[in-house]
Amino acid sequence: MNSLGIDKAPADTRVVVAMSGGVDSSVAAAMLRREGYDVVGITLQLYDYGMTVGKKGACCAGQDIYDARRVADQIDIPHYVLDYESRFKQSVMDDFVDTYLKGETPIPCVRCNQTVKFKDLLDQARELGADCMATGHYARREMVDGRAAMLRGADHNRDQSYFLFATTQEQLDFLRFPLGDKPKTETRAIADALGLAVADKPDSQDICFVPTGGYAKVVEKLRPGAVRPGEIVHVDGTIMGRHDGVINYTVGQRKGLGIGGRKTEAGDDVDPLYVVRVDPVANQVVVGPRAALARDKVMVRELNWLGPNAVGVPMPVSVKLRSAQNPAAAVLVLHGGGNAIVELEAAQYGISPGQAAVFYDGERMLGGGWISGTGVR
Incomplete structure (x- = not known):
């Protein structure tokens, strides 16, 4: 050998x-x-x-x-x-x-x-x-x-x-x-x-x-006319400003919003705003305080699985939701059709649909899929 x-x-x-x-x-x-x-x-x-x-x-x-x-x-x-x-x-x-x-x-x-x-x-x-x-x-x-x-x-x-x-x-x-x-x-x-x-x-x-x-230039070149300006809206419905296309924003983004922060109820400080959601149907970028980003439930699609077969059985794993982060403790439940649900032990901030959720058992990579949505348990 x-x-x-x-x-x-x-x-x-x-x-x-x-x-x-x-x-x-x-x-x-x-x-x-x-x-x-x-x-x-x-x-x-x-x-x-x-x-x-x-x-x-x-x-x-x-x-x-x-x-x-x-x-x-x-x-x-x-x-x-x-x-x-x-x-x-x-x-x-x-x-x-x-x-x-x-x-x-x-x-x-x-x-x-x-x-x-x-x-x-x-x-x-x-x-x-x-x-x-x-x-x-x-x-x-x-x-x-x-x-x-x-x-x-x-x-x-x-x-x-x-x-x-x-x-x-x-x-x-x-x-x-x-x-x-x-x-x-x-x-x-x-x-x-x-x-x-x-x-x-x-x-x-x-x-x-x-x-x-x-x-953004690549997107505009390959899909001419697809990028449209629209509104930046606070989670409470207040219109905060305008954007030049939803493609320029990602969940968790803080810098480059061009709308400043928002005063606290006491009126003496300014809370920074983050992108909480990107809504291409309404052509809106939704912003809010950091607390509005907290999610402890992640939906996954197109799952590729290399680990042991355990469909429907809650499985303790560690998961990376961004390439640069350390794996975090979670419970994974595999469903049919390449779908899975992840419940995080501790809420994370700025989880973005379109990124990957990749699962580990210690050093072993068990598989992963694309983040399709997030929620709160």
């Missing part, structure tokens, strides 16, 4: 590595090549080359494809570029825009993993005769009770299991994460020691197809 858990010698084990042009996937490919595996690099062209040329920290753009090819040449592996631009637009960009227009906050990186990378690219890897596909994600894969399970990355500050919640069992069986047990500092050190061209390349920061974070 080799280091990837496959009953073959490394030289007889073909591994397709998804190479984005960044340091993580480059190191993953280089490590596997150094171990003697038959490594093939694949990079996806996901959108117009000219969209972010010269922009540091992007992914799957012109410069990144060039960087991936340079690394592949350095470590002497074959490298292919696949044009998935049409698939990416349909599966990721259109979904991104439609989610914002529904008053929700999307996570396009999850949709990309769910559709293009872990579906289409994985199928391509199989067509190339691969025994498995490796990525540079910071997550771990271990066998639990005879099945592949996904665990949080050993470095919790870099853990990316939240973004991989939609990975199916069949996909997880085929995937490998060579960096899951490493901190980012070690990855950088390996890249430097191997002299990889991307050793000092900055990490991706923005959504790859949204230069400088200006997602």
